[in-house]
Every structure is written in C-alpha cells, then in structure tokens.
Amino acid sequence: MKIVTKRIYDPPTSDDGYRMLVDRLWPRGMTKEKADLSEWNKDLAPSTALRVWFHHNPDLWNQFSKKYKEELEQQDLGKNWLKAHRQQAVITLLYATKDKIHSHATILQQYLQELSKKTKP
16 A cells, blocks of 8 residues: 655646545635545544644644644554555545645654554455
C-alpha cells in the first residue's frame, strides 16, 4: 500500500487511487464533483481544539506534530481504518492548506505508513 498526500485543489489523476479528504472542515470553494472523493474522514483529522490552537503557525509545528500523533494513538482509529482499506494499492490523503510542509496530512501519512508496517496481515 502506497500512501501519498496532495492538495485537494490539485486536479484528480488516475494515479490517486483512493482519494480521502482528511480535513475537518470542507475546503473553501471546492465542489463535491471537483473533489472526486472516495471518502471524507473527519475522524482522522486533528481535533477542532488542536487545529484552532495550531492555526498553521510554523513555530508551533513540533508541538502540534507531537499532540496530533498523541490524538491519533489515543483514538486508535488508524488501525481499524487501515484494516478496512488494506486492499487499496494507493491512498491519497487530501488537504486544503497551502503550506505543504506544515500540513497535518504529512503527519497522518507517516503515522499510517508506520501502522501499516506493524499490522501487515
């Protein structure tokens, strides 16, 4: 399984595979048709409190990364989600932020990849 990240505003391609929006809020100006989603998973997104606290401040990135990973581990949703989607060859995690470096999707990508290695059938 290959897990990649991509801005939702970038056009969909056949290489995207399973397209999942991982933002808690719907992206501004995006239609459902344009988004071409397989799934919108708000549960794997950072909590509202964490998202508001971070507010895309690069100075808080390391703290945000740690807190978001803790949220993911406490909720334990990643393992069940991966199990349900293990047949997907490619999963594209879609996000709206312009800052590709400080996007929670990169943290989620790394987290799911690590979980995938640990939970191989």
